[in-house]
Amino acid sequence: MLLKFHGGCQEVGMSCIEFIGKKRILLDCGMHPSTGEIPKIENSEDLEVIISHAHLDHCGAVPFYKFKKIYCTHPTSDLMYITWKDTLNLTKAYKEEDIQRSMESIESLNYYEEKVLDNNIKFKFYNAGHILGSSSIYLEIEDKRIFYTGDINEVSTKTLKGADTDIEDIDILIIESTYGSPLDIKPSRKELEKELINEIAETIEEGGKVLIPVFAIGRAQEILMIINNYMRCGKLKEVPIYTDGSLIHATSIYLSYSEWLNPKVRNLLEQGINPFGEIKKADDTVFNKEPCIIISTSGMVQGGPILKYLKLLKNPKNKIILTGYQAEGTLGRELEEGAKEITPFKNTIPIRGKVVKIEFSGHSDYNSLIRYLKKLPKPEKAIVMHGERYQALSFAMTIWKNLKIPTYVPVRNTILPL
Ligand SMILES: [Zn+2]
Ligand SMILES: [Zn+2]
Structure with a gap:
């Protein structure tokens, strides 16, 4: 053979x-x-x-x-x-x-x-x-x-x-x-979770918005679950969480196959709690004044609805948290490397908001x-x-x-x- x-x-x-x-x-x-x-x-x-x-x-x-x-x-x-x-x-x-x-x-x-x-x-x-x-x-x-x-x-x-x-x-x-x-030695899941929550809390306290680009399958559900968990326990201030892109469909498939997930997910479901929270599709209200969290594809900020929300980074109060590997040639990599401006569409956006990377692999x-x-x-x-x-x-x-x-x-x- x-x-x-x-x-x-x-x-x-x-x-x-x-x-x-x-x-x-x-x-x-x-x-x-x-x-x-x-x-x-x-x-x-x-x-x-x-x-x-x-x-x-x-x-x-x-x-x-x-x-x-x-x-x-x-x-x-x-x-x-x-x-x-x-x-x-x-x-x-x-x-x-x-x-x-x-x-x-x-x-x-x-x-x-x-x-x-x-x-x-x-x-x-x-x-x-x-x-x-x-x-x-x-x-x-x-x-x-x-x-x-x-x-x-x-x-x-x-x-x-x-x-x-x-x-x-x-x-x-x-x-x-x-x-x-x-x-290739990475921080533990616990450390990553803490870092994510601290970064989100900092921005929300300052009245800013947090933008989180994610991969639709896997990363999105884990991030949603962490944030909802901390909000439920009162360890993170409750603000609206908006989502966009195919992660919305992927999350519903995660729910359909809950018996394939960590038994802790099933326990939550049995208590009547949706571990991923209520899915709210992002719309123009995300550009209003109130603090919020926007979770959207694509994970490397290369295409996908996340591009629409990048203009929020003109405001120094707002933040983007990259949650995965950013390949060469992607906007995500440009941001990670400290680009002062990016051009997702025709218009160039100056980057004044904070860029953070917390890699949940x-x-x-x-x-x-x-x-x-x-x-x-x-x-x-x-x-x-x-x-x-x-x-x-x-x-x-x-x-x-x-x-x-x-x-x-x-x-x-x-x-x-x-
Ligand atoms: Zn894979
Ligand atoms: Zn692979």
């Missing part, structure tokens, strides 16, 4: 691995979030694809192809629709019909539910702790037991339980390495990746993917030091025999 690496090689983006043996099968089929590149798949009609989760870099390229079947978890099937719809609106890369065809090819499963394909291929999904419905994939194929982590967060968050590590024996581990270098940091590695059954071989070159190579070295097993860091379009 051969493994062909289409993408996600020494890069974060376009994850896609093909197994070529008695039968071909694909793990993930992502689009590169900054370049828009997609993997080149031949004869997709007789190919089945297993998707780990609903982020663009793992499922964004699916509608470009006609697949025999698409497997994913139940929540992923709903969330993928939002990702595809957003991609269609933003890039016109594919057509509505392509989304419809893809939706009709989906067979969705529960975590731990075994699916048997022909040629005695079996697989099941484990919880990956990264976003709602996100999975690690355990795959048995031609006597090899493969564990593909997908994107993982080993620690529990407000919305999700940490990634599963209690799994069967594995021969080959394919692991992500977003924060794979020893320099959905990925394990370096220490958490090592903990994860130690908890998993020891594989015979490891393959490091989904990390920039330095992170991927550095993490391969760490795996070698800890487990003393051969470890590969593939480059794009190469083949590895198993």
Whole structure:
């Protein structure tokens, strides 16, 4: 059997691995979030694809192809629709019909539910702790037991339980390495929450407005839950929270699949409390005098309704809090690097408000990746993917030091025999 690496090689983006043996099968089929590149798949009609989760870099390229079947978890099937719809609106890369065809090819499963394909291929999904419905994939194929982590967060968050590590024996581990270098050590969730609340409280007390750009799936729900939680306990002054963009739909999907979330979320629901608060769509009232919080997509301030609200940053009383990684070439990165003015549309906006970055990542940091590695059954071989070159190579070295097993860091379009 051969493994062909289409993408996600020494890069974060376009994850896609093909197994070529008695039968071909694909793990993930992502689009590169900054370049828009997609993997080149031949004869997709007789190919089945297993998707780990609903982020663009793992499922964004699916509608470009006609697949025999698409497997994913139940929540992923709903969330993928939002990702595809957003991609269609933003890039016109594919057509509505392509989304419809893809939706009709989906067979969705529960975590731990075994699916048997022909040629005695079996697989099941484990919880990956990264976003709602996100999975690690355990795959048995031609006597090899493969564990593909997908994107993982080993620690529990407000919305999700940490990634599963209690799994069967594995021969080959394919692991992500977003924060794979020893320099990638992040503050704890508690510290991040405190910092977020302090920054919001400071601005509200001064009568200002807080603008929070977020990724629609995952980040938005966690931020909403933290802010609502502090307001409910009286630790943060109650001001209106407005939302805009596809996070509104994503949040309703989070509610529909509440049994997939951290049990604490279910407890709140049973007490009649909506953990994400009442969703109020932002309108022109946000430009009035009163303090408020505006949470909107896109997370990197590149497109999406957040652009409409940037003019609030002319006022030194107001603040923008960036909550995730800001890629090169995005307005978010310009703000992060201290731009004195930005031009989202025709008119240039002077930046007089405060810019703060508090990174709530959905990925394990370096220490958490090592903990994860130690908890998993020891594989015979490891393959490091989904990390920039330095992170991927550095993490391969760490795996070698800890487990003393051969470890590969593939480059794009190469083949590895198993
Ligand atoms: Zn992801
Ligand atoms: Zn990813």
